[in-house]
Amino acid sequence: MKVVAAMSGGVDSAVAAARAHDAGHDVTGIHLALSRNPASYRSGARGCCTIEDANDARRAADVIGIPFYVWDLSERFHEDVVEDFMNEYAAGHTPNPCLRCNEKIKFAAVLDKALALGFDAVATGHYAQVHPGPDGTAELHRAVDPGKDQSYVLGVLTQEQIAHSLFPLGDTPKPQVRDEAAARGLLVADKPDSHDICFVADGDNAGWLREKLGERAPNHGGAIVDSESGRELGRHDGTFGFTIGQRKGLRLGTPAPDGKPRFVLDIEPVSGTVTVGPRAALTVDRITADRPRWCGAAPEASLHGAVQLRAHGTEHRALVTVDPPGSTDGTVEIELLDPAQGIAPGQAAVIYDGTRVVGSATIVSTARSGVPA
Amino acid sequence: MHDAPDHTVYLDHAATTPMLPAAVETMTAHLGDIGNPSSLHASGRAARRIVEESRETIAQALNCRPGEVVFTSGGTEADNLALKGLFWSRHEADPRRIRILASSVEHHAVLDALDWLAEEEHAEVELLSVDNRGRLDLEAYRDAVERDPGSVALVSVMWANNEVGTLQPIEDVVAVASRHGIPVHTDAVQAVGAVPVDFAASGVDALTLTGHKLGGPYGVGALLVRRELSLTPLLHGGGQERDIRSGTLDMPAIAGFATAVEHAVKVQPEYAERVAALRDDLVARVIGVVPDAHLHGDPDARLPGNAHLGFPDCEGDSLLMLLDARGIECSTGSACSAGVPQPSHVLLAMGLDDEGARHSLRFTLGRTSTQADVDALVEAIGPAVERARGARIQ
Numbered sequence: 001m002k003v004v005a006a007m008s009g010g011v012d013s014a015v016a017a018a019r020a021h022d023a024g025h026d027v028t029g030i031h032l033a034l035s036r037n038p039a040s041y042r043s044g045a046r047g048c049c050t051i052e053d054a055n056d057a058r059r060a061a062d063v064i065g066i067p068f069y070v071w072d073l074s075e076r077f078h079e080d081v082v083e084d085f086m087n088e089y090a091a092g093h094t095p096n097p098c099l100r101c102n103e104k105i106k107f108a109a110v111l112d113k114a115l116a117l118g119f120d121a122v123a124t125g126h127y128a129q130v131h132p133g134p135d136g137t138a139e140l141h142r143a144v145d146p147g148k149d150q151s152y153v154l155g156v157l158t159q160e161q162i163a164h165s166l167f168p169l170g171d172t173p174k175p176q177v178r179d180e181a182a183a184r185g186l187l188v189a190d191k192p193d194s195h196d197i198c199f200v201a202d203g204d205n206a207g208w209l210r211e212k213l214g215e216r217a218p219n220h221g222g223a224i225v226d227s228e229s230g231r232e233l234g235r236h237d238g239t240f241g242f243t244i245g246q247r248k249g250l251r252l253g254t255p256a257p258d259g260k261p262r263f264v265l266d267i268e269p270v271s272g273t274v275t276v277g278p279r280a281a282l283t284v285d286r287i288t289a290d291r292p293r294w295c296g297a298a299p300e301a302s303l304h305g306a307v308q309l310r311a312h313g314t315e316h317r318a319l320v321t322v323d324p325p326g327s328t329d330g331t332v333e334i335e336l337l338d339p340a341q342g343i344a345p346g347q348a349a350v351i352y353d354g355t356r357v358v359g360s361a362t363i364v365s366t367a368r369s370g371v372p373a
Numbered sequence: 374m375h376d377a378p379d380h381t382v383y384l385d386h387a388a389t390t391p392m393l394p395a396a397v398e399t400m401t402a403h404l405g406d407i408g409n410p411s412s413l414h415a416s417g418r419a420a421r422r423i424v425e426e427s428r429e430t431i432a433q434a435l436n437c438r439p440g441e442v443v444f445t446s447g448g449t450e451a452d453n454l455a456l457k458g459l460f461w462s463r464h465e466a467d468p469r470r471i472r473i474l475a476s477s478v479e480h481h482a483v484l485d486a487l488d489w490l491a492e493e494e495h496a497e498v499e500l501l502s503v504d505n506r507g508r509l510d511l512e513a514y515r516d517a518v519e520r521d522p523g524s525v526a527l528v529s530v531m532w533a534n535n536e537v538g539t540l541q542p543i544e545d546v547v548a549v550a551s552r553h554g555i556p557v558h559t560d561a562v563q564a565v566g567a568v569p570v571d572f573a574a575s576g577v578d579a580l581t582l583t584g585h586k587l588g589g590p591y592g593v594g595a596l597l598v599r600r601e602l603s604l605t606p607l608l609h610g611g612g613q614e615r616d617i618r619s620g621t622l623d624m625p626a627i628a629g630f631a632t633a634v635e636h637a638v639k640v641q642p643e644y645a646e647r648v649a650a651l652r653d654d655l656v657a658r659v660i661g662v663v664p665d666a667h668l669h670g671d672p673d674a675r676l677p678g679n680a681h682l683g684f685p686d687c688e689g690d691s692l693l694m695l696l697d698a699r700g701i702e703c704s705t706g707s708a709c710s711a712g713v714p715q716p717s718h719v720l721l722a723m724g725l726d727d728e729g730a731r732h733s734l735r736f737t738l739g740r741t742s743t744q745a746d747v748d749a750l751v752e753a754i755g756p757a758v759e760r761a762r763g764a765r766i767q
Contacts, residue, residue, distance in 0.1 A: 067698070
């Protein structure tokens with residue numbers, strides 16, 4: 001096959017490209033330029049769009065012996081990922097831009113361009129597996145290494161996209177990938193893993209949002225209110241600094257009556273009110289989600305499966321019902337058999353059936369049994 | 374993408390062109406020589422002699438005095454030396470001289486040096502407009518000079534543009550500047566060997582050339598600069614090159630450089646005729662295959678080897694990749710930042726929009742180009758354009 005290997009400049013995508021090459025594919029390395037102004041980043045800045053990363057990716061392609069190009073997707077990335085991230089935060093949600101990037105950029109804009117240019121597939125360094133299902137269609141599964149599994153951020157891929165994806169690292173534990181990189185002479189073998197949002201260079205999300213959102217409504221200050229007494233406990237200077245389940249940085253002068261810590265329970269972006277309360281109030285066992293993306297057919301009947309609610313989060317056993325049944329764009333009702341804590345609207349719920357990724361949906365609201373949403 | 378090409382079709386001679394075998398021979402013959410050209414003993418004198426003979430060869434080929442040849446590490450250094458060196462010395466002699474006039478289509482070695490002078494040395498840089506063929510707007514230039522000639526430190530206008538190949542009206546530029554005693558620098562990196570270049574006759578005060586664009590080695594170039602002109606050095610040290618450019622002279626590279634300059638200038642008329650004929654064939658036949666493709670730059674006053682073409686609705690970088698996979702090597706012609714092609718400042722200055730600037734490719738022919746190279750491009754371009762058009766990211 002003719003394969004485009006998306007190379008971030010990190011160790012995983014370099015080994016993935018090398019493995020695709022070894023497997024006999026005709027591989028071309030591509031680095032995605034996602035920042036509008038790559039020159040503004042200096043060495044040491046974290047993220048996947050620095051000049052150093054592009055150079056690292058280029059050197060890895062040299063070592064593997066494959067052609068290499070940079071594709072400029074900065075405009076699309078800004079519109080589809082960065083703008084969306086800001087809008088979601090401004091609405092009081094907690095978005096995951098990596099899912100959005102996979103949905104809109106890596107497996108959409110890049111894959112479309114690659115297919116149009118005569119390639120057959122896109123290979124990435126994600127830890128996930130593609131297996132043929134009973135009916136022959138490509139299924140997305142968790143990686144063998146549970147500590148590194150990244151199927152969560154791929155839960156937005158459609159059948160068509162999965163069928164054109166290669167994840168050469170899905171069967172391998174991370175330490176082995178590092179060893180392999182070193183054995184192959186890839187100089188990125190020791191490069192630290194990236195954890196932060198790539199376009200927030202210093203990892204300070206709240207600071208970045210404060211700067212980017214500026215005076216834009218509803219990024220204004222408001223009250224921090226106690227859920228039980230209804231009393232105002234303090235003020236804050238913008239809802240974007242908060243996420244549901246957050247405990248640190250509330251700067252509340254008054255201790256709770258029971259002396260226990262308080263957590264963010266709710267964010268109301270229009271009024272700017274942030275509601276805080278005890279940990280117990282964070283527990284949810286019902287989730288409503290929309291904007292589903294199905295990796296195969298949408299479930300016709302209620303599915304006894306599991307959901308994952310954060311990248312690298314734990315799995316919660318769940319009963320998942322699509323309304324209307326089998327709908328590709330309906331609402332997804334999730335009953336958690338294992339309750340979860342601190343779940344925020346905007347997060348993705350990724351649905352699993354065993355190791356298979358069924359699909360994903362964006363969380364709209366949560367509730368606790370017996371407590372109205 | 375496709376089966377590995379059996380040979381490379383190199384159509385990027387403006388980026389760098391293969392070394393002339395005679396230049397390789399000259400250079401390699403001296404690589405094992407001992408002797409620093411600045412040393413006083415016999416070995417030093419022998420090395421010095423090679424350097425001075427090379428200097429004389431270059432001076433003769435380009436019609437300047439040997440003492441007017443200042444060897445540098447290449448075009449970028451020569452441009453920086455000319456601009457900063459002239460600005461500093463002229464400004465020091467008369468603090469009113471604060472303005473620098475240059476065309477808006479200069480190479481980044483000029484533009485970025487000017488940016489630095491503006492930011493760090495408070496130079497007032499005026500970038501002059503060009504017409505839709507990339508040719509300097511002489512009226513705007515004349516107005517800019519006449520407005521206040523006493524405040525102009527220097528003028529810098531390239532002899533030939535590296536992207537679209539347009540030749541600039543150097544004679545007219547000099548005519549206006551010389552009336553006011555303003556020195557003119559020209560970046561002639563693309564011009565030497567491609568079109569007639571006569572330093573003395575041109576009337577320019579400083580001229581940049583470099584080895585690897587004309588069949589010489591990388592890493593060596595020269596600034597031709599009139600003896601009577603004072604130039605503040607960038608590099609201080611051993612006092613080589615009349616104290617204008619310190620640093621041990623790279624004798625083997627200088628010898629190879631001189632061989633290449635001598636040859637390139639000697640064969641220039643035949644070279645230009647042959648390469649322009651190939652280029653015209655390339656342009657006509659590519660447009661034959663892709664009817665809405667069009668030539669950028671001046672159709673007549675242009676470098677013989679340059680074919681800069683616009684391909685509407687077709688990303689230049691996609692096209693480049695598809696041609697590369699077929700063994701055909703060309704350029705989007707613009708500077709890269711982290712390998713990301715930015716819309717060319719030259720094309721934007723010529724009035725193209727961002728999209729038009731991105732939907733372009735530069736094919737440049739040189740000494741080793743053949744009819745077979747053109748044939749290979751003509752065969753590949755149609756399907757490549759069609760495929761690249763289908764791959765546009767909306």
